[in-house]
Amino acid sequence: MQEAVFDRIARFYDYEQGSFTKDIPLYTGYAKKCKGEVLELGCGTGRILIPIAKENIRVTGLDISNEMLKLAREKVDKLDSELKIHVQLIQGDMAKFSMNKKFPFIFIAFRSFQSLMTKKEQGDCLECVYRHLKDNGIFILDLFAPRHDLLAQVNRSVYLGEFYDRENDVYITRRAEDEYNLASQTLKEDRFYEWTDKQGMFHQQRWSFELSYLFRYEAEMLLEKHGLLIEHVFGDFDKSPYNYYSGEQIFVARKV
Numbered sequence: 001m002q003e004a005v006f007d008r009i010a011r012f013y014d015y016e017q018g019s020f021t022k023d024i025p026l027y028t029g030y031a032k033k034c035k036g037e038v039l040e041l042g043c044g045t046g047r048i049l050i051p052i053a054k055e056n057i058r059v060t061g062l063d064i065s066n067e068m069l070k071l072a073r074e075k076v077d078k079l080d081s082e083l084k085i086h087v088q089l090i091q092g093d094m095a096k097f098s099m100n101k102k103f104p105f106i107f108i109a110f111r112s113f114q115s116l117m118t119k120k121e122q123g124d125c126l127e128c129v130y131r132h133l134k135d136n137g138i139f140i141l142d143l144f145a146p147r148h149d150l151l152a153q154v155n156r157s158v159y160l161g162e163f164y165d166r167e168n169d170v171y172i173t174r175r176a177e178d179e180y181n182l183a184s185q186t187l188k189e190d191r192f193y194e195w196t197d198k199q200g201m202f203h204q205q206r207w208s209f210e211l212s213y214l215f216r217y218e219a220e221m222l223l224e225k226h227g228l229l230i231e232h233v234f235g236d237f238d239k240s241p242y243n244y245y246s247g248e249q250i251f252v253a254r255k256v
Helices: 007-017 024-034 049-053 066-077 119-132 216-225
Strands: 038-041 059-063 087-091 103-108 133-144 155-165 170-181 186-196 202-212 228-234 248-255
Touching: 007 066, 007 155, 007 170, 007 186, 007 202, 024 038, 024 049, 024 103, 024 133, 038 049, 038 119, 049 059, 049 066, 049 087, 059 066, 066 087, 103 119, 119 133, 119 216, 119 228, 133 216, 216 228, 216 248
Parallel strands: 038 059, 038 103, 059 087, 103 133
Antiparallel strands: 133 248, 155 170, 170 186, 186 202, 228 248
16 A cells, blocks of 8 residues: 555654644544444544543554554553554555444544545445445545635745654644645645754655645535435534534534
């Protein structure tokens, strides 16, 4: 399998996103409520999957990035033996996977769905979700909420802050150059990681990726087209209602 987009920066991921935890209670809450094995698509390093497993819930994680899954496996190996058996990690594509089981709860967190760049890929993914959901099962999809004021900029430079790389004992600064394509509804980002090592040598690592974006009713129609009936649209992980400025579009849908 060719290199996945996150393979190159997998080692940075938990430094960047590990402190982001406010979405975890939403997913663990639904996992408890649905009472059965959970499937996370785009599980990455296990940021959400591991907390679910710690709730004594069986969970399967699928991700296309082998490097991200290596980090997830390291975390699973640190779990107590009675919890390890609850976790299965699979390398695969969320747009074309097949398993011999169904789940009462499937979710795609943290905009991972937006790495699918075409409507065909998005539709294929949702068909897979539908096939793997139990009857009346719940699917949650988290997307960022596009804002016209940001889209209108077309190009923008963003300072993303810094994080401490414990492995190399250096601080790494992040910045990004974003370009919105309004016709294709895509975002291309060139992200730069910059640091100076202990010998005073400057380093820069560039990571380029693309995301698609969907507006609220476009996403609702896409879900409903694939047999997933919208029950809630939240604007934040505390289940507050969606609004234009919320930053998040969190869709809770049920298989019909």
